[in-house]
C-alpha cells in the first residue's frame with residue numbers, strides 16, 4: 001500500500017504545471033453597476049486592504065464587525081457616509097483580507113473613493129480577478145468559479161439554481177469521486193511497470209470493469225447536459241400556421257403585451273419575432289412567424305418570411321401548429337419537418353369557432369383569454385418531459401469537452417488493456433483521462449485557459 005501512496009504523490013507532483021506563489025498585490029473594484037442608485041459597493045482584496053482602509057476611514061475599524069463612519073479624502077474632507085465591512089483572511093470571498101465599503105449609489109462618489117483607494121496603493125482589478133484569486137487561493141475549484149459567472153448570467157431561476165449547485169461543489173465532488181478510483185488504478189499500473197518484481201501486472205478484467213464504470217458515470221453527466229443547455233439557453237417555441245389563423249394574437253397573449261402587429265390583412269407578419277418569457281422558472285423563447293401559404297401568390301418579402309418560418313421550425317424545440325377549424329389545415333410536409341420536435345396543436349379563436357377539435361388540440365381564444373393559462377401549463381409540462389435529469393449535474397461546453405476527452409482516453413485504455421504487454425501504453429491513456437478530469441476542477445491548467453475563463457466575468461467579481 002505504501003507504494004501506492006508514493007505513486008499518488010508522484011501523480012500529483014507531475015500533474016501540476018505551475019506552483020502558485022500567493023503573494024498577490026491589492027486590488028480594488030466598484031462591484032455594483034455604476035448608476036445612480038441607493039447603494040454602491042467597493043471591494044478591496046489583498047494583503048494591504050486593511051492598511052488602506054485605515055488610511056481612508058474616519059476611525060479605526062473593528063475586524064469582523066459592521067463599521068459605520070466616513071470616507072475621508074487626502075485633505076480629510078468627507079467623501080461619503082459609509083458602512084465598512086472587513087473580512088479577515090481566509091474567511092472572505094477571495095480567501096485574502098477583504099474590505100467592502102457600502103456607499104451611496106452615486107457614480108461620482110464611487111469613482112472618487114475608487115481613485116482615493118488607488119492613490120493609497122491598490123490597483124484596479126481585472127475582469128473576474130476576485131473569483132480568480134478565490135480559485136488560486138484554493139478556496140474554490142474551477143468548476144465552482146465558473147458557477148459564479150453562470151449564476152450572474154442566468155436568465156431564469158432554474159438555470160441559476162443549477163449553477164448554485166455547482167458553486168456548492170456538486171460537480172467538483174462528482175469529478176473527484178470519478179478520479180479517486182482512476183488514480184488508484186493508475187498508481188497500481190505505474191507500480192507494476194516500475195517495480196515488476198514486487199507488484200504484479202493489474203488484471204485486464206479489473207481495468208476494463210473500472211473503466212466501464214467510470215465511462216458510465218461520465219455518460220450520465222453528459223446525458224444531463226442537453227437538459228441543462230435547455231435550462232440555460234431557454235426553449236425555442238415557434239408559432240406556425242396559415243396567415244390570419246391568430247399566431248401574432250396568441251404570441252401577444254402569451255407575452256401579455258402587444259409585441260407583434262395584428263391585423264385582418266393576410267401576410268401582416270413578414271419577419272420572425274423572438275421574445276423571451278419566464279414560465280415557472282423556465283426560460284422560453286417564443287417565435288412568431290409569417291403565415292405559411294403558397295409562395296406563388298405572394299411578394300418577394302413574404303416569400304423570405306415563409307422561408308424564415310420554415311427555418312424557425314428547424315431551430316425550435318417545441319412547435320405550436322395553429323389552425324382554425326381542423327388540423328387538416330396544416331400542411332403535411334410542415335408536420336414532417338417537425339417530426340423530431342415536441343408538437344402542440346392549437347385550435348384558435350374559440351370565441352367564434354365553436355366546433356370541437358378532432359384531435360387532442362388545445363382550444364384557445366386570444367381575444368377572450370380562454371385557454372391561455374391551460375396552454376402555458378401544457379408548455380411547462382412538455383418542458384418538464386424534455387428535462388428529466390433536471391437535478392443532475394450541470395456542465396458547460398468546456399467541461400463537456402473535458403468529459404468527452406476523458407471518456408475517449410478510457411475507451412483507449414479498455415482496448416489496449418486487453419492486449420499483452422501494453423501497460424506503458426494504457427498507463428499513458430489513463431493519465432490522459434485523469435488530466436482531462438483535472439481540467440474540470442482546474443488542477444492542471446495553462447495560464448491561457450485560466451485567462452479565457454476569467455475574461456468572461458464582469459469587473460468586481
Ligand SMILES: Nc1nc2c(ncn2[C@@H]2O[C@H](COP(=O)(O)OP(=O)(O)O)[C@@H](O)[C@H]2O)c(=O)[nH]1
Pocket residue numbers: 241242243244245246247248249250261262263264265266267268269291348349350351352364365366367368
Ligand atoms: N374573434 C377572434 N379573432 C381573433 C382571435 N385571434 C386573432 N383574431 C383575429 O384574426 C385576425 C388575424 O390575427 P393575427 O394574430 O394577425 O393572425 P396571424 O396572421 O396568424 O398572425 C385579426 O383580425 C385578429 O383580430 C381570437 O381569438 N378571436
Ligand SMILES: [Mg+2]
Pocket residue numbers: 247248249260261268269289290291
Ligand atoms: Mg402574424
